[in-house]
Amino acid sequence: MRKNTSSSNSGGSSRSLFFLLLMTVLLLPGFKIEASSRGKTLDWLRVVRLKPELKVMVLIESDRALSLDDLTTLGELGLASGDRDPALFLGLRQAIFSTSLRNWINRRSLPDHMKGKLLDRFIMSGIYRTEFRIEKEGYWGPLVLEVTTPRDGFGKRLLYSENIIRPKVSTETYTDSGENRWLRASYPEVKHGQTIKLAFAFRYLVNMLALLDHDLMLVDQFQDAPIPEEIRPFLNSGYKIDAGSPHAVDWATQEKSVPLNVRSDYRRLTNFLKDTVVYDRKKRDRYFGGKAIYSDLDDMYQDIEVTLSNRLGACPDTTLLECAFLRARGIPCRTAGRFRHFFSIVYVPGKGWMSTSITPTGIPLFVAPGPDHVPYQKWRPGIPLRTVRLEASIRIEPAED
Numbered sequence: 001m002r003k004n005t006s007s008s009n010s011g012g013s014s015r016s017l018f019f020l021l022l023m024t025v026l027l028l029p030g031f032k033i034e035a036s037s038r039g040k041t042l043d044w045l046r047v048v049r050l051k052p053e054l055k056v057m058v059l060i061e062s063d064r065a066l067s068l069d070d071l072t073t074l075g076e077l078g079l080a081s082g083d084r085d086p087a088l089f090l091g092l093r094q095a096i097f098s099t100s101l102r103n104w105i106n107r108r109s110l111p112d113h114m115k116g117k118l119l120d121r122f123i124m125s126g127i128y129r130t131e132f133r134i135e136k137e138g139y140w141g142p143l144v145l146e147v148t149t150p151r152d153g154f155g156k157r158l159l160y161s162e163n164i165i166r167p168k169v170s171t172e173t174y175t176d177s178g179e180n181r182w183l184r185a186s187y188p189e190v191k192h193g194q195t196i197k198l199a200f201a202f203r204y205l206v207n208m209l210a211l212l213d214h215d216l217m218l219v220d221q222f223q224d225a226p227i228p229e230e231i232r233p234f235l236n237s238g239y240k241i242d243a244g245s246p247h248a249v250d251w252a253t254q255e256k257s258v259p260l261n262v263r264s265d266y267r268r269l270t271n272f273l274k275d276t277v278v279y280d281r282k283k284r285d286r287y288f289g290g291k292a293i294y295s296d297l298d299d300m301y302q303d304i305e306v307t308l309s310n311r312l313g314a315c316p317d318t319t320l321l322e323c324a325f326l327r328a329r330g331i332p333c334r335t336a337g338r339f340r341h342f343f344s345i346v347y348v349p350g351k352g353w354m355s356t357s358i359t360p361t362g363i364p365l366f367v368a369p370g371p372d373h374v375p376y377q378k379w380r381p382g383i384p385l386r387t388v389r390l391e392a393s394i395r396i397e398p399a400e401d
Contacts, residue, residue, distance in 0.1 A: 155211025
């Protein structure tokens with residue numbers, strides 16, 4: 001229940017003036033913004049120093065219906081539609097836009113009839129779709145297909161999820177030891193040229209404070225704490241992650257700093273990879289463009305020696321490299337994936353698991369349960385499949401306090 005703050009005495013008026021001044025200060029751009037009922041705050045000025053290009057959601061409210069001229073002005077200020085065709089914002093009095101944190105902090109003033117605020121909590125809902133086509137000539141037989149479905153992630157609490165599959169078939173769901181949620185579809189018969197269509201609906205509560213608490217680039221310096229026994233397996237080699245690779249060992253021994261500084265070492269590694277491996281856009285475009293055919297999705301993740309030899313790799317390949325090199329350095333690492341992207345998660349003693357890739361609107365799908373690399377989709381028998389569709393649409397709404 002909202003408290004009645006009106007008062008007929010001068011003491012009440014003074015208190016009202018005090019609270020008015022206090023709220024004015026709190027709403028200044030860049031001030032620490034309240035992010036939870038427990039009193040924690042987000043220091044956006046610190047965040048912008050360390051992650052200036054962080055994607056943020058901004059709620060724009062207008063005294064009048066948004067016009068085409070308004071949308072053009074907001075676009076010139078670097079504010080893009082956060083979740084839909086901007087034409088759908090015409091006539092609304094509030095809408096959510098996205099921009100980089102640096103752009104928002106350094107922006108010019110909004111038009112007088114508008115005000116805006118960073119969203120530290122928001123609801124993200126939507127649907128993503130994927131389709132597989134049977135590419136084996138003359139095939140007519142069984143297929144068991146398993147795909148990961150939306151799961152909880154750092155700062156992203158899954159509120160709702162459901163799925164459909166066409167053609168209809170018996171399905172089952174299970175959760176593995178890494179808390180990944182799997183959908184298994186068992187077809188008694190499929191044939192060459194047939195397409196299997198899946199759609200997944202989801203609804204998340206995104207908490208920017210909790211999300212950024214797990215961002216490696218924002219973590220404090222190394223904590224003087226031991227690595228727990230249950231984390232130590234992530235220091236060992238795993239399938240396709242060779243921590244004993246001569247390249248990994250050579251890189252790991254070039255820096256002698258003790259104690260380890262996980263953030264600094266990861267930055268050093270990303271600089272090394274930028275100088276060593278060219279990003280394979282053709283591979284990315286072939287997979288997401290529906291042109292790549294795999295009999296086993298594991299084939300999409302090439303061995304680290306192949307990546308280093310060819311000096312070419314996409315995010316599935318560089319993620320394996322990161323884990324091999326960091327483990328050789330004594331830093332626990334595991335692979336992870338969200339919709340259309342793969343990345344690594346590293347362990348910081350005294351802090352816990354930290355993500356090397358934070359995107360507020362990313363859809364969490366997979367975290368490796370153990371030190372082995374594991375694909376986020378699998379099927380049997382190993383017949384050639386083509387991913388002919390992989391797309392998502394989302395809607396962003398402010399979270400209720």
